[in-house]
Amino acid sequence: MSAGTIRTLLMGDAQAARVVPPSGATAHLTLFAAGAMAFLAVFALALSLASGRLADRWAEELARSATLRISAPADQRAAQTAAALAILAQTPGVASARALTSEEQAALLAPWFGADVPIEALPVPQLIEVIGDADGYDAAGLRLRLSAEVPGAILDDHTRWRRPLVEAANSLRRLAVISVLLIGGATAAMITLAANAALAANAQVIEVLRLVGARDRYIAQAFVRRFTLRALIGAGVGMAAGMLGVALLPEASDEGGFLTGLGFQGAGWLVPLLIPPLGALVAFAATWYAARRRLGELS
Numbered sequence: 001m002s003a004g005t006i007r008t009l010l011m012g013d014a015q016a017a018r019v020v021p022p023s024g025a026t027a028h029l030t031l032f033a034a035g036a037m038a039f040l041a042v043f044a045l046a047l048s049l050a051s052g053r054l055a056d057r058w059a060e061e062l063a064r065s066a067t068l069r070i071s072a073p074a075d076q077r078a079a080q081t082a083a084a085l086a087i088l089a090q091t092p093g094v095a096s097a098r099a100l101t102s103e104e105q106a107a108l109l110a111p112w113f114g115a116d117v118p119i120e121a122l123p124v125p126q127l128i129e130v131i132g133d134a135d136g137y138d139a140a141g142l143r144l145r146l147s148a149e150v151p152g153a154i155l156d157d158h159t160r161w162r163r164p165l166v167e168a169a170n171s172l173r174r175l176a177v178i179s180v181l182l183i184g185g186a187t188a189a190m191i192t193l194a195a196n197a198a199l200a201a202n203a204q205v206i207e208v209l210r211l212v213g214a215r216d217r218y219i220a221q222a223f224v225r226r227f228t229l230r231a232l233i234g235a236g237v238g239m240a241a242g243m244l245g246v247a248l249l250p251e252a253s254d255e256g257g258f259l260t261g262l263g264f265q266g267a268g269w270l271v272p273l274l275i276p277p278l279g280a281l282v283a284f285a286a287t288w289y290a291a292r293r294r295l296g297e298l299s
Helices: 003-011 025-064 074-090 102-113 139-149 159-201 203-211 216-247 266-297
Strands: 065-070 094-099 126-132 153-156
Touching: 025 159, 025 216, 025 266, 065 074, 074 094, 074 126, 074 139, 139 153, 159 203, 159 216, 159 266, 203 216, 216 266
Parallel strands: none
Antiparallel strands: 065 126, 065 153, 094 126
């Protein structure tokens, strides 16, 4: 595309602008489609970024934490717990290890047995919380040493249920990205339909312009500029409404779990600002294609 064409698209042309009706069904459709799709794109982006943060947090937190379970007779449990703690204190990569108190273990069982569970009367194993450092520890080697020195110790590094959680969060992020792409495709399709309708409605005007010497490129520029500006305005309004909606979502909290904190954080608030120019770019490409194709059919 030449520099003159780009300048005409940016600055406009009063005569060419009369070719495209300033209002009507096509104008409303373009504004509504761009605004609605930008609104949905904001939430899809928020979901994508939140899912990424969730996956990273789960992967980091669960990778560093483990649980050591001491299943031994009551008279041996204290001795085996002390031996396990001594081994953990000597294990490279283990940042901290502590035995959970009876109150903490009762709190873990409360959702299933109630708040007043008599933990002393139940054959509940002693739990030890293990936190690894940034380098991590050798889980296989630790299991071998524990099996030799603490027969009742069982190390659970959460691998069995950590991987499905992280994969689920990553799948949610991929789904959100696919949603953004589908939203862009749907926007292009609707703007193409609106441009085709406007071109068809102005077929007689186009013929007159051709008779007086107007070229198809000149005519196409009028449609492209008008529809691109409509998409930019609609996407800007939809983006603003979407960001306002995201700002009203509940903030992250332990009580709400992963259902909270789905908004943007930090520099993530700048990402939705890309939606209006991208929407305008999609409208530009779709309208240019539709105009050139339709004008070719009217020849």
